[in-house]
Amino acid sequence: MKNKVKDSGDERSATGGSPETKYPKNFIRFLGTAGTRFVMLSQRRATGGIWFSYGGCLGVIDPGPGSLVRICEAVPPLSPIDINTLILTHRHIDHSSDLNVLAEGMTLNSAERRGCVLLTEDSSADGDSVLLKFAEKKIERVCRHGDGRITALPGGVTAESVRHEHHGVQCYGVVFRKEGLPTWGLLSDTSALPSFPERYSECDILVMNVTMLLPRSRLDHLSMPDAVSLLEVIHPKLAIVTHMSSMLLDYGPERIAKALSTERTKAVAASDGLVVNLEGPL
Ligand SMILES: [Zn+2]
Ligand SMILES: [Zn+2]
Structure with a gap:
């Protein structure tokens, strides 16, 4: 497990370590780890979503504010021109603001339509689409989430959408699969739903948007007790917490990791720039 989570060593790194010279073949990099508008607006933690490279699928999930900047500043380098997939779990601005600039990167060097965008129906509704028509025209496939779809x-990767419940907007988590590679999933912004244990049971690695320290009935976000309850039932080998509020950041990454780790699951709180080898020793 020691080699499983590698920090890229950038300036926002919470765990330090020397810069890596190259990425693993299959990995995710946390461009940002901020949750809530307050953390986004102060940039106490960066926003920008998750870069992933998995079985030939290369893209960004939830490209929020600064996603392009974080990509261009990344060490080792990343390029928006390499992207072939963009995924929005939902339309909220901290998850979608850089969608169009990254779509521009994805389609830049192609004379033909290129790439795939997966988003919710209400993110692409006529008259209120977060994906501009100008950008959409250059994209090969625009796909919509549906529960279980x-x-x-x-690259032969599949994404199973998992319905979430989040402040009146359509929102979906995703489980990624590819033959021969570990299955990994993302729990996005949502209240805790009874369907999650079953839907995420196959995940070897689970990224969780755990925003709150304690549950609050008005807020459709996962809290620490929600995450503890889930990890008592499902047992990913690695659970990574991101999308953290100020309160959770004040509580501290080490305490979060300790509270969520079990005999079967190593838990970590993500730092900006954190790189996780999806094929590392699990
Ligand atoms: Zn949201
Ligand atoms: Zn959010």
């Missing part, structure tokens, strides 16, 4: 992504 399997979307074929580049």
Whole structure:
């Protein structure tokens, strides 16, 4: 497990370590780890979503404010021109603001339509789409989430959408699968639903947007007790917490990791720039 989570060593790194010279073949990099508008607006933690490279599928999930900047500043380098997939779990601005600039990168060097965008119906509604028509025209496939719907992504990767419940907007988590590679999933912004243990049971690695320290009935976000309850039932080998509020950041990454780790699951709180080898020793 020691080699499983590697920090890229950038200036926002919470765990330090020397810069890596190259990325693993299959990995995720946390471009940002901020949750809530307050953390986004102060940039106490960066926003920008998750870069992933998995079985030939290369893209960004929830490209919020600064996603492009975080990509261009990344060490080792990343390039928006390499992207072939963009995924929005929902339309909120901290998850979607850089969608169009990254779509511009994805389609820049292609004379033909290129790439895949997966988003919710209400993110692409006529008259209020977060994906500009100008950008959409250059994209090969625009796909919509549906509960249990399997979307074929580049490189033979599949994405299973999992319905969430989040402040009146359509929101979906995703489980990614590819033959021969570990299955990994993302629990996005949502209240805790009874369907989650079953839907995420196959995940070897689970990224969780755990925003709150304690549950608050008005807020459709996962809290620490929600995450503890889930990890008592499902047992990913690695659970990574992101999308943290100020309160959770004040509580501290080490305490979060300790509270969520079990005999079967190593838990970590993500730092900005954290790189996770999806094929590392699990
Ligand atoms: Zn949201
Ligand atoms: Zn959010």
